[in-house]
Amino acid sequence: MVGIEAEEKVEQSQQTRKRRRLTWDVAPSAEQPEAEEGENGRKRWALVRHVSPPRRDDDPEGHYVFSIGENLTPRYKILSRMGEGTFGRVLECWDREARNYVAIKVVRSIHKYREAAKIEVNVLQCLAKNDRGNSHCVQIRNWFDYRNHICIVFEKLGPSLYDFLKRTKYCALPVDLVREFARQLLESVAYMHDLRLIHTDLKPENILLVSSDFIKIPGCKTISDETNFRFLPKSSAIKLIDFGSTASDNQNHSYIVSTRHYRAPEVILGLGWSFPCDMWSIGCILVELCLGEALFQTHENLEHLAMMERVLGPLPEHMTRRANRGAEKYFKRSRLNWPEGAVSRESIRAVKKLDRLKNLISRHVEFSKSSFVDLLHALLKFDPSERLSARQALDHPFFKDPT
Template sequence: MAEKKYFTVPSGQDLQVLRGSRLSSRSSDYIVEDLVGNGAFAKVAKCVKSATKEMVALRVVKIHTKSDLQREHEILLKLRYFNPDECNFVKWHCSFMYKRHLCQEFELLDMSLREFVTMRPTRSLHLKEIETILYQLATTLEVLKRLQVAHSDLKLENIMLVDHVRQPLRVKVIDFGSACNASNTAHGAYIQTRWYRAPETILGLPCSEAIDMWSLGCIAAELFLGHPLYPGSCEYQMLQFMIQTQGQLPGYFLSAGLKTSLFYWRTWINMWTFKKPHEYGTVPFPYNNCMIGSLDGLKEIHQRPDRHLSKTEAVVDEADLENFVELVKQMLHLDSTKRITPSQVREHPFMTQRKLIAKEDESNTVHTQPQETRNATFALTT
């Protein structure tokens, strides 16, 4: 997959991927059974691989540059040094060119986390379920951090359940099309989906792998609330919501941003005043509002109690909420250099307290999650 083999697909020459279509590589044909995803840059089809008769996911890239495709390919090659089942990212099999389109074969997964929570009446999950998912995602982010890679588009749609019936809450991260080497990310680059976009991305500061931790914090809050934490309709409103829940961003932080002057007036050295809506310009009327006044307001969200919990576990549930909110606050630290790291997430009391209490509870009638999901060996050797 050398760079010279990649081509930018001209506009208007989008490859039609329909049920019954046949796409071919040198080693196999792929018969499309269904189109399961269609985004701005790629579409994903559920296919039968003729050579092996197995079901796979085939990602067909629409319009991209050679350098972007090469960058993604290099990151996928780096990930091959790690076990995708233990590190919770989608398994990549191969790539090939078909009619000037890059096609990538991946393992077939079940449904996105977005689809899964939509099936819930409240569109939210219990803290025990959130703990299970966050632990797995922190494991993935630890791998990426060691590779100095930022996924750059972590959101519910890019987190897939492996099999929501046979392996409840077992998840994997997908779509590395926006992934990049964190040290090479251009200042002010347009990355991350808006609702999960870190403040340093909005303001045009140097970005690191910490932008993914910000996204993970937004995901954690959304899974708990049942709706996005910061549902801004533009970047100005995103900053409004951040200020509402966490206070003003540090002056030294604002002074380093290439785009800070779009949203703030500079009043003195390292002193900035957030622009009023009419000073900023046209601000779309918010179709959603930030529903809490501060991150501590998450503690006021009461989930339905589980009648099957023992007294010990009920106490753990109460402590879990405190620990969960503290974890979210550390994930969403406005200063990226002070944001919690993936390894610290895995050792946070929100992850460890329930396990410790369970050992003391002789009845041990409720298990928080499948052993193979929660305690999978984390291999980081190459």
């Protein structure tokens, strides 16, 4: 009888603990109150109740409305807002179950963004399934649908390359650091292309530093003999994010893709697109990291094409002749209608400010780095069939000869 009673007490104790885990948890390090000294010098921590936040209407744009310190489901506590985009918001949260910090992408409660988020989840799961640990793609931890918002849980990473450039007042990065970023970016895109996936939205905003730590190094002296300082990432490790626009190579590719500054000419001309559109975007990104600013700063198609010709030479006639009806207006007898078709004198001046690619790069990279210019030209070929693939680019001399 004593044995049976003891077993019943153990069972009741276990049930009590199970019920308690549903509503209580030990406070994580980021939210712990002052520890109290208990018996034998042991510290006793306060318990935090997992209270669901009150239901609120979304804001007019469909964003989830929250307050810092609230729970996003009983598992995640909201610590801060890390960023915001057209898709929704990214929140820094404490994962009570895994006991670590995570970034949660909370997608707007609008149909098209929800559908894009579902695509992204499928892509992320595919990438994770085939990853051997060197894909340089962000890792999905979990996902759930909460109050009509798709929420995707990721490992917490550092700032984007765009945010880093912004913080450093758009200073050009050293070519050796650009090389390390380029290698990892090409490896991640090669991994995706091997899986027959096209990212379609490569840009500095979608490339995150793994760490937020920076180092401060002296720069050049000013006229007043004062030494300037510059900041560089402590680690060059990066990861690719945002797979909501990822497409399979067997889909219809007639629609417009890529953010404007990184959009390939075949997309603008309506010629269809495939894997090479990612390679064009990578070329634009590497130039931006080297210069500190976007290569093609424009918001209009004709001006964009004129900038391309200014930097890279004339568009091939076989491409201009096949331009779709929407792009025919940019040409006259198969030649770009520029500057006659410019919308303003400011537009003409913006194009004239640019120079040939080699000259632009040589202002920031010594002439001995000519292999870098050669790589850029190979990535920024007008004809997509002539562009290097990601695997081919990784074999380029730029990555083999650091001198």
